[in-house]
Amino acid sequence: MTPKHCFLGFLLSFPLTGMVETQSAHESLKPQRVHFQSRNFHNILHWQPGRACTGNSGIYFVQYKMYGQRQWKNKEDCWGIREFFCDLTDETSEIWEPYYGRVRTTLAGIHSGWTMTQRFTPWWETKIDPPVMNITRVNGSLLVILHAPNLPHRDEKGKDVSVESYYELVYRVFIINNSLEMEQKVYEGTHRVVEIEALTPHTGYCVVAEIYQPMLDRRSQRSEERCVESP
Numbered sequence: 001m002t003p004k005h006c007f008l009g010f011l012l013s014f015p016l017t018g019m020v021e022t023q024s025a026h027e028s029l030k031p032q033r034v035h036f037q038s039r040n041f042h043n044i045l046h047w048q049p050g051r052a053c054t055g056n057s058g059i060y061f062v063q064y065k066m067y068g069q070r071q072w073k074n075k076e077d078c079w080g081i082r083e084f085f086c087d088l089t090d091e092t093s094e095i096w097e098p099y100y101g102r103v104r105t106t107l108a109g110i111h112s113g114w115t116m117t118q119r120f121t122p123w124w125e126t127k128i129d130p131p132v133m134n135i136t137r138v139n140g141s142l143l144v145i146l147h148a149p150n151l152p153h154r155d156e157k158g159k160d161v162s163v164e165s166y167y168e169l170v171y172r173v174f175i176i177n178n179s180l181e182m183e184q185k186v187y188e189g190t191h192r193v194v195e196i197e198a199l200t201p202h203t204g205y206c207v208v209a210e211i212y213q214p215m216l217d218r219r220s221q222r223s224e225e226r227c228v229e230s231p
Contacts (some may be wrong), residue, residue: 029112067098
C-alpha cells in the first residue's frame with residue numbers, strides 16, 4: 001500500500017466527526033511493540049507501525065531518558081525517520097543504569113501519542129555472543145584459545161573492552177568425534193586457553209564453545225563448529 005493510499009484508508013477508518021474519532025485516530029497511529037534488543041551492549045530500539053498502516057508511510061521520532069530523569073532527550077539521528085529501529089547504544093552506555101525509550105509517529109500532519117518501552121537495564125538484559133575460538137594442533141593435542149566478545153565502547157586508553165570486565169564468565173568447550181558422532185564436554189571453567197588431550201590419531205574432530213554467566217544463570221548460543229583432524 002502506497003503512503004497516499006494508506007493515509008486515505010486511515011481517514012476512512014476514522015471519519016473526523018468529533019474528538020472521540022480524533023483520539024481514536026491518534027491511538028491507531030501509535031507505534032506498537034516498542035522495545036530494546038541488546039547484544040553485547042549494542043542497544044537498539046525497535047518498534048512496529050501503528051494499526052492505521054503497516055507500511056513505511058509514517059515518520060518516526062525517538063526520545064530516551066535515564067530512570068529518574070524528568071526531561072526526555074531527542075535522539076537527533078532518529079528524529080523524522082522511516083526506519084523501525086534506532087541505535088541508542090551511546091545514549092545507554094551506563095550499563096548498570098535503567099533507561100526508557102519512546103517513539104511516536106506523524107502521518108500527513110497528524111501526530112500520534114508516545115509509546116514507551118518497559119524499563120531497560122543493559123547489564124541485566126544484553127545477550128552475550130559465543131566466544132571466538134582459535135584452534136592449534138600441538139603434538140597429539142588441540143590447543144583451544146577463547147576470546148570473549150568486545151563491547152562497543154573503549155576504555156580511557158582507547159583500547160577495546162571485553163565482556164569479562166563486567167561479568168564472571170565460565171567457558172564450556174565441547175568436542176565432537178566425527179567418526180563416532182559423539183559429543184563430550186571437555187572443559188568448564190574460567191581459563192581461556194584449553195588443551196584437549198588423548199585424541200585418537202588421524203581422526204576428525206569438531207570443537208564448539210559457549211559462555212555461561214553464573215550470576216544471571218544464562219548461557220550464550222554455541223559458537224560455530226571448528227573442525228580439524230588430529231595428528
